Amino acid sequence: MSQLTIGRVAQAAGVGVETVRFYERKGLVDQPRIKAPFREYPPETIDRIRFIKRAQELGFTLAEVDQLLSIADNPGSSKREVKQLAGQKLSEIRQKIDDLKRLADTLDSLYEQCSGHGALEDCPIILSILPVEK
Template identity: 55%
Template sequence: MSRFTIGKVAEAAGVGVETVRFYQRRGLLAEPSPVRTLFREYPESTVDRIRFIRRAKDLGFTLAEIGELLALSEIPHESRGKVKQLAEQKLVAIRQKLVDLQQMETTLSGLVQDCSGRGSLDGCPIIEAMIHEPTKCDHRGN
């Protein structure tokens, strides 16, 4: 089995050394011990684990959720049900974000259309809407 220094792991996974260290601090990667040299060496599987983390992040999973997915992936007889449930929950959250973004786009588009872009800020519809109107796109009160 090949072993890599932190620089080689980072390079092979397409991330920086600090990213590898960050994932270690977050508990997503195990801290390697010095093996044959003074340098800490990582197993080859660390590269795949980092790629997994990056892909999951690209799909919108948080680091905590990724930790849960990684833990599930290490249980040989775990059913796919829990993984699917986590993915379904993420999908619902993404769809809600899309609805929120569409509402934001509609509101801001209207404000931009209402603003001439000329003159002083007195009566500017964009500024006035931010001062006097509740945020229409934030239906959760955040």
């Protein structure tokens, strides 16, 4: 196989070169071997970056991704640890969904109250955003 330079790794993983460097700085991806004149990455780096990106798509923060990677890298780890992290993330996501539903209900109500014409001074949307005078 040809040398896996940072550009090839980035392209194969579907990210930019700066993303690979960022993951290196964060300790999520190992520093490559220096093999003059290029830094050479092992093939598993591509799958590791794909893992990171997929975990982020599922809502995990980089700190949580780091935990997942630590679990995945440790043969003594258990599914219980992964399930616990996933359960915490699922609770956070459900809470955000509930919060967004409440926001949507509020904005929907204000939207329906607004006639869409006339003076702004009685616009329910604007009035709800303005600070309450004391």
